[in-house]
Amino acid sequence: MNSPDLELKQLCCERDERVLFRHFDMRLFPGDIVQIGGPNGCGKTTLLRILTTVSQDYRGEIFWRGAPLSRNRLDYLNHLIYLSHLPSVKKALSPRDNLRWFSGMSSGHRQLPLEEALACVGLFGYEDVPCYTLSAGQLRRVALARLYLTPARIWILDEPFTAIDKQGVARLEQLLTEHAAGGGAVILTTHQPLALARVRYINLEDFQPEGWELDAEAEVAG
């Protein structure tokens, strides 16, 4: 089983007439945990949005299980879960209602009952309070509870550790390890060092064009 789940070839992205990254190649195998790093504004979120098919603003190719993404997008989305840097949680609703919506929208069976997933992220007893009474970290935990419910193989996480306490970070790292051990794959961005054994670190800055290249690229693009 040596074929990559996800393969990026010569990915190049330009935003507001600025090249964020170019010639970006990556292969994601089952069991991989990839950390995307780099300074603020270097295009980490943009890269993740491209990988989730939310954004189509790129050149290059993305393959899902050997076929171009445009051709089997639905199958890919079936296997994908994306937590953006926004919690995507409705503040007027309770954590239970929020999770019920998410699990209704995504495919596949629940791995756990909703209550157990909330207990796993330390929200036991908060199932039915409105989310606007929760703290920022707890809001993030509501979003993270989705990871316990999803059967998706590819996890794309944008800053999942924001506002999470030390214990929560340890739990999440453990969850990521288990997911990878079970044949799943994780792509995440974070600024904090991960205490995981098999993390592949990719610095997005390495794919930024140098000054003189920037001019050349601009000429080509212009």
Add this chain to the structure above:
Amino acid sequence: MNAPASVQQVSGASAPLPSPHLGRAFAAMLQRDLTLAYLHRGEIANPLVFFLIVITMVPLGVSPEPEVLAGLAPGIIWVVALLATLLSLDSLFRSDFEDGSLEQLLISPQPLYLMVLAKVLVHWMVTGLPLTLVAPLLGIMLSLPGAGYLPLVFSLLLGTAALSLIGAIGAALTVALRKGGLLLSLIIMPLYSPVLIFGTSAVRGAIEGSPIGAQMAVLGALLAVAIVLSPLASAGALRISING
């Protein structure tokens, strides 16, 4: 911290996932938006209150003479219903856009068409439907002749649904703009005029005693076309808005 229950991942590259269930997703979307509408019922009442206020002001501002009011009633009720719908459109996708749920909607393995349809259905249930239901009451206040009530309710029933659907296209196009309200009105107004024309002419025709089958049929046709095309157009517009 309690230990996580063993998270069983589907292993093996070919393990198929159960295919998404359309009805379940549609129901989940409907349930969430209805719950949200119920929790924000103060905001939801806004268009209805606007509708009531304008209609009660007309006899004071124009003339309390029943003959004058009766002539104006179909047009005024329809125009105000249209404006009330327009007022509430901006919020259709706004909160989902701001909290990131819209992205989740776009990448869910469900057809966006159905999800948009569910959202518009809820929008109609909390704006168009109440407007339709209170319209006869306002008809009394504007001394609408007796023959006009049933056509008024039926034309509004068909018409407001079409207004919500058409409006969704504009709301989807302008959701990413900071101040999209004015642009939304400009985009939507021309598309609204056929609905208004046939809606008022149905009510007026009924009052004058002429057959109104044709106007009702056109309203029905407008609604049918809107159900088929508007969620498609809105879904495309949402993808463009989010892409930027």
